[in-house]
Amino acid sequence: MNTGRTGDGGLAVTPQMQKILNQSGFISIKMGSEKLRRMFQTQFGKLDLDRLSAFAFACICGKYEAVQQAISSGTAPDLATTETPFQLGFISFAILGAQRLRGGPPGTTMRHHEVIQYLLASGAPPDVPDISGHTALHHACTPPIGHAEMTKLLLEKGANVNAQNRYGEVPIFFPFQGGDIALVDLLMEHGADLGIKDGNGDSPRKMCMVFGAEVTAAVQRWERKRKGEQAPWEEKICENCKTKSSGLKQCARCRVVRYCSTECQRAHWKMHKPQCNPFTALTTITLKPNYRDFPETISRADFTRQAFGLSNPTTRPFKAGVSKNVDFENKSMVVKIQVPVDLLTNSPLGTSHGGLLIYNKKRDFVCTVHRGSNPTAYDAVVQTVRARGVGGAKAYFAAELKNRDELIVKVSEVLAEQPF
Numbered sequence: 001m002n003t004g005r006t007g008d009g010g011l012a013v014t015p016q017m018q019k020i021l022n023q024s025g026f027i028s029i030k031m032g033s034e035k036l037r038r039m040f041q042t043q044f045g046k047l048d049l050d051r052l053s054a055f056a057f058a059c060i061c062g063k064y065e066a067v068q069q070a071i072s073s074g075t076a077p078d079l080a081t082t083e084t085p086f087q088l089g090f091i092s093f094a095i096l097g098a099q100r101l102r103g104g105p106p107g108t109t110m111r112h113h114e115v116i117q118y119l120l121a122s123g124a125p126p127d128v129p130d131i132s133g134h135t136a137l138h139h140a141c142t143p144p145i146g147h148a149e150m151t152k153l154l155l156e157k158g159a160n161v162n163a164q165n166r167y168g169e170v171p172i173f174f175p176f177q178g179g180d181i182a183l184v185d186l187l188m189e190h191g192a193d194l195g196i197k198d199g200n201g202d203s204p205r206k207m208c209m210v211f212g213a214e215v216t217a218a219v220q221r222w223e224r225k226r227k228g229e230q231a232p233w234e235e236k237i238c239e240n241c242k243t244k245s246s247g248l249k250q251c252a253r254c255r256v257v258r259y260c261s262t263e264c265q266r267a268h269w270k271m272h273k274p275q276c277n278p279f280t281a282l283t284t285i286t287l288k289p290n291y292r293d294f295p296e297t298i299s300r301a302d303f304t305r306q307a308f309g310l311s312n313p314t315t316r317p318f319k320a321g322v323s324k325n326v327d328f329e330n331k332s333m334v335v336k337i338q339v340p341v342d343l344l345t346n347s348p349l350g351t352s353h354g355g356l357l358i359y360n361k362k363r364d365f366v367c368t369v370h371r372g373s374n375p376t377a378y379d380a381v382v383q384t385v386r387a388r389g390v391g392g393a394k395a396y397f398a399a400e401l402k403n404r405d406e407l408i409v410k411v412s413e414v415l416a417e418q419p420f
Contacts, residue, residue: 007051008085009047009048009056011086012043013131014043028168040086040132043086055067055090056093058070059090059094059097062097062111062112062114063110064118071118079122079123079124086132088130090128091116091119091136091154094112098150120157126159127159127160129163133164133166135160136159137161141180141183141187146175155187164198171192172204173198176210176215181214184219188218192204221234232415233415238258238261240259240260243260254276255279255400283410284411285374285380286402287369287381287408288405289369290355290373291366330402333360333399333401335358336394337356337357337381337396338356339389340354355370356368360420369381384414389414390417395415
């Protein structure tokens with residue numbers, strides 16, 4: 001292949017960047033991690049494909065025939081080496097091209113997936129780190145263009161699911177940021193370790209809550225699966241025939257178990273009856289909703305993604321209230337109850353710092369509950385959430401809106417984390 005190109009890609013590691021990189025260990029915020037990220041982004045914006053070697057150019061453009069010809073003829077570089085001052089490996093080049101290029105050179109078809117397959121089959125190691133410690137798997141998981149198909153290929157070919165970059169981050173941190181549940185599931189399926197801490201001392205297990213209900217629900221589901229446990233409402237599944245479906249009907253007594261048909265409910269009753277705990281004074285508490293004096297709210301996850309530059313343009317704040325379409329009489333639903341939390345640490349605050357925030361999936365019911373309206377019931381909910389909820393901050397319950405001023409919550413059974 002033509003090797004007349006410079007091979008630097010127009011990229012440079014500035015003295016400022018090198019000074020931060022020269023520090024030992026994982027780079028924390030105090031050591032300049034965020035400053036380094038911004039400088040990398042600025043430099044990467046200067047990438048000039050015409051200043052890559054011909055082989056790296058073929059990889060990033062998905063030119064399968066050119067890659068194949070170079071390797072088979074022996075003119076390709078050592079596949080374990082890197083290129084540019086950023087020390088990018090050739091699989092990483094292909095990943096970056098698949099994510100960022102929308103059209104190859106005239107008369108060509110981009111075949112990045114096949115390029116990666118061929119590189120791996122030809123002996124290219126899957127875990128070559130670049131100067132910031134990112135492996136190809138880190139790049140494949142990076143939002144907003146995480147790539148599940150290529151992630152799966154890398155994992156199946158032995159990529160280290162727990163490789164840490166210079167910031168100490170394992171790949172699963174990245175789909176958390178993008179809210180990419182398919183990638184979260186894929187990494188968890190291949191053994192992602194939720195306890196590995198980055199340079200700031202944060203682990204995926206701790207940080208999943210910061211990135212919203214969908215991420216949290218996926219992580220908690222896998223945590224239980226690894227322990228051989230299951231929680232109520234884990235999946236949309238008929239308790240009798242195990243058919244996965246939407247539109248399942250709840251058991252009218254406990255409001256927790258679901259069935260696809262009356263026949264399945266009858267067939268399962270003998271087994272379910274001993275565990276069927278109905279809504280009674282022993283299993284529920286009654287709260288008084290407050291629909292007034294409540295500002296617009298944006299989720300912590302959306303707030304965090306805005307900080308990462310990954311906010312969803314369709315995201316809208318929501319207000320307390322009840323939709324005109326909501327029937328105040330005996331409305332059965334699943335609600336999320338959040339206790340007051342510190343916005344910086346996400347840790348629960350004392351009862352004097354505010355009310356409970358309660359809403360359902362459709363958000364046609366949103367309210368707060370103040371302790372003064374019923375201290376005993378309020379304290380019972382807070383105790384349950386802190387003992388059995390996610391991070392002691394939020395939990396999901398079966399509930400019934402008896403009327404505008406009575407919300408009955410079944411606190412005896414905490415449901416699996418839901419994606420809202």
